[in-house]
Amino acid sequence: MRDQPSSVHILLVEDDDTIRRSVGLSLERYGYRVSSAPDGLTGLEMFRETEHDLLLLDVMLPQLDGIGLCRRIRETSQAPVLMMSARGDALDVVAGLEAGADDYVVKPVDTTVLLARIRTLLRRATFTAPMPADDDTGVLSFRDLTVDTRGLEVHKDGTPLALTPTELRLLLEFVAAPGVALQRATLLREVWDYGWDGDIRVVDLAVQRLRKKIGADHIETVRGFGYKFRR
Missing domain, CATH: 1.10.10.10 (Winged helix-like DNA-binding domain superfamily/Winged helix DNA-binding domain)
Structure with missing residues (x-):
């Protein structure tokens, strides 16, 4: 996993054109490299073709919804997954987390909250510090x-x-x-x-x-x- 935002590649899968553009531009403004897809199947294809450091998935997607997409991603990848839920609906949230997502944000997305969650997930993925152990081997x-x-x-x-x-x-x-x-x-x-x-x-x-x-x-x-x- 890379440390600098300019080298972090995020895959954004969102079917709403306005939201996809605004979120993508916000992330790019803070130095992230963003690829985007308008539906779940396209997102799955892009995920399989290119390595991404983090995946930002909407729950409600055409062709393959975000829950199904997250499950498919988890079959081969442990990359951080952040879900976006339009209503913060309990069922959407639970289904996304059960599918393997690490966290979620509620739409309309607050840029400050989104960036904080992304940074936290990226820090977690780069964690290498040893923890105290009972012996020299850890x-x-x-x-x-x-x-x-x-x-x-x-x-x-x-x-x-x-x-x-x-x-x-x-x-x-x-x-x-x-x-x-x-x-x-x-x-x-x-x-x-x-x-x-x-x-x-x-x-x-x-x-x-x-x-x-x-x-x-x-x-x-x-x-x-x-x-x-x-x-």
Whole structure:
């Protein structure tokens, strides 16, 4: 992943011509390189032809909607995905996050919020700093799960797991404090870098996706509070 906006390539998939142009121009004004598509199938073709650092997808798209497009992207890529929902509708948001999106914004899009979410996702994807570990190798083991906190690799029963940057950051937060109950608000702040009240559904659905990959028994729900990683 590249660090400078001028070298960051974003794929914007939005069927509304006015919104597509305005969002694209706003991103380019801040130095990002933007490719755009008016429908889901065209967006999928562009995704397959060219590497992109981040994908910005509208939920409601012709031919292949944003939810389906996100699922297809997640079959081969762990690149950050940010969804745009016209109404902030609960079903749209949940469906997008369940499909593998990292976060969402509500249309009409506030440029300040959009840029903040993009920068956060890009920082998360370039995360390389080692975390404190119990030994010199930085490798932590939890039954069938092995987490290399320095090499940023996760194995389950010896098989490497493909985690999105968000899922990896979430897991690192958990393994840094096994047995400690972590509030959803804490996870929003540390993983999603929210400086304001965020949507806890983002946390719940990210935990749900992570459980499917590492095994549901590793993460315990603390009702009315948050989650903790089992020792």
